[in-house]
Amino acid sequence: MGRQPCCEKVGLKKGPWTPEEDKKLITFLLDNGQCCWRAVPKLAGLLRCGKSCRLRWTNYLRPDLKRGLLSEAEEKLVIDLHSQLGNRWSKIAARLPGRTDNEIKNYWNTHIKKKLKKMGIDPITHMPLVPEDQLPASATFSTKEIVSSCLSSSSSTTTIGTTWSFSPTNSSVKVENNQLESMEWPESDYLWGMDDFMRWHFVSKEGEGELKCPDPSNQLVQEESWKVGLF
DNA sequence: AATTCCAGCAACCGCAGCCAA
DNA sequence: GTTGGCTGCGGTTGCTGGAAT
Numbered sequence: 258m259g260r261q262p263c264c265e266k267v268g269l270k271k272g273p274w275t276p277e278e279d280k281k282l283i284t285f286l287l288d289n290g291q292c293c294w295r296a297v298p299k300l301a302g303l304l305r306c307g308k309s310c311r312l313r314w315t316n317y318l319r320p321d322l323k324r325g326l327l328s329e330a331e332e333k334l335v336i337d338l339h340s341q342l343g344n345r346w347s348k349i350a351a352r353l354p355g356r357t358d359n360e361i362k363n364y365w366n367t368h369i370k371k372k373l374k375k376m377g378i379d380p381i382t383h384m385p386l387v388p389e390d391q392l393p394a395s396a397t398f399s400t401k402e403i404v405s406s407c408l409s410s411s412s413s414t415t416t417i418g419t420t421w422s423f424s425p426t427n428s429s430v431k432v433e434n435n436q437l438e439s440m441e442w443p444e445s446d447y448l449w450g451m452d453d454f455m456r457w458h459f460v461s462k463e464g465e466g467e468l469k470c471p472d473p474s475n476q477l478v479q480e481e482s483w484k485v486g487l488f
Numbered sequence: 489a490a491t492t493c494c495a496g497c498a499a500c501c502g503c504a505g506c507c508a509a
Numbered sequence: 510g511t512t513g514g515c516t517g518c519g520g521t522t523g524c525t526g527g528a529a530t
Contacts, residue, residue: 271499273498293515293516295515313498315517344520358518358519359497359498363498364497366497
């Protein structure tokens with residue numbers, strides 16, 4: 258039997274969206290809001306699958322999207338979140354205002370993966386890419402340190418990062434997070450809430466963004482700085 | 489100048505999860 | 510408890526433009 262397709266594909270257009278199609282979709286969604294995606298193409302006068310409309314809207318047409326390359330701070334945040342969450346792009350994207358899961362996934366696959374490999378870090382495990390026979394008796398590696406030193410020579414104050422201590426003799430790996438106490442936390446605990454994220458201080462630096470750890474004594478000022486810098 | 493190669497990115501596909509009937 | 514529909518997610522594909530030959 259099998260499932261029915263999400264929509265009747267016969268006669269539907271595929272491939273790149275035209276400006277006219279974009280305009281129709283934007284106009285419809287701004288006028289009516291997001292309702293059931295299945296009905297959107299019909300109501301908006303588009304020969305597209307509802308899924309395709311949702312994707313186009315969420316990834317490219319939404320007015321709150323940021324475009325362009327990820328800033329250094331965003332890149333570091335993505336790396337850190339990936340070390341905690343793995344390929345859960347939507348969860349990672351939720352921590353980066355104005356960025357989409359698809360955008361981050363693409364950026365990871367095309368830029369960050371290569372960069373990490375070049376740095377000697379396994380992009381999957383975030384462990385150092387060192388042949389087993391070359392490992393010291395015991396060592397401590399920090400993605401924070403490696404990433405910070407390799408991504409930029411500027412003095413970053415970002416304090417996000419995961420520290421891996423492992424001992425080949427007993428194959429034990431100890432994972433520590435500079436912000437978070439344990440990788441074993443349930444997601445709701447070890448992920449930052451949006452409020453936590455908003456407390457970070459976004460500083461414009463020669464066109465690049467940078468996250469700074471907030472001064473706990475002046476949280477309100479830091480929060481406002483972040484918002485101003487970001488938007 | 490023409491051709492080939494390759495990186496980057498937009499878009500598609502299939503599956504899983506959720507929810508209502 | 511089961512079934513079917515819808516939405517969202519993650520992996521993958523394929524097109525495009527720039528670089529290399």
